[in-house]
Each structure stands twice: as structure tokens, then as C-alpha cells.
Amino acid sequence: MDKRSAGKSEPDDEPHLEPLRPRRDTWSGRVIRWHAATPRGGESVRWESIDGRWVAISLGDGDDLGRAVVADAEGQRTVVDSYEEALVVAESWRR
Numbered sequence: 001m002d003k004r005s006a007g008k009s010e011p012d013d014e015p016h017l018e019p020l021r022p023r024r025d026t027w028s029g030r031v032i033r034w035h036a037a038t039p040r041g042g043e044s045v046r047w048e049s050i051d052g053r054w055v056a057i058s059l060g061d062g063d064d065l066g067r068a069v070v071a072d073a074e075g076q077r078t079v080v081d082s083y084e085e086a087l088v089v090a091e092s093w094r095r
Contacts, residue, residue, distance in 0.1 A: 069086070
């Protein structure tokens with residue numbers, strides 16, 4: 001018995017709540033959070049997720065000169081004709 005309740009016969013009015021735990025079958029449990037990260041060697045933009053995956057866009061060189069290259073942590077790589085197209089591809093890979 002603590003000092004605040006010493007001598008009181010009233011029941012404790014404080015609610016006793018269990019901590020919230022996200023369930024995997026809810027929308028919030030399925031959302032993968034991505035953030036902009038510092039680009040690495042030759043990348044112009046990079047996104048990383050909380051689970052270690054990444055997606056990056058770089059400018060092409062050699063046979064891909066003048067085009068944009070989208071790559072990810074799983075080894076996918078695609079070359080597109082414009083940076084705008086690369087942004088669309090990168091967004092679809094971040095889902």
C-alpha cells in the first residue's frame with residue numbers, strides 16, 4: 001500500500017489498460033514505411049524502408065547514356081527513357 005492510499009478504503013479509480021500492440025492483419029500492420037536516404041555511388045536519389053530494402057534511380061552510362069536506371073535491393077534493374085518514368089517505376093517498387 002503506498003502513501004496516497006494509506007488509510008483509504010476506496011477502490012483504486014485508475015483504469016488498468018493493457019498496452020496497445022499492432023496486429024499484422026490491420027492496415028497499419030501492412031504499411032511499409034519508406035524514407036529518402038543519402039544516394040550512394042552514382043545514384044541520384046534513393047529510398048530505404050524500415051526492413052532494409054532500398055530503391056534507387058541513377059543516370060545511365062555506356063549503352064544507357066541519356067536514360068534513367070531504376071534498381072532495388074532484390075536485384076531488379078530497369079532502364080527507362082525519362083527521369084519521370086523512373087520515378088513512376090520506383091514508386092511502384094516501393095509498395
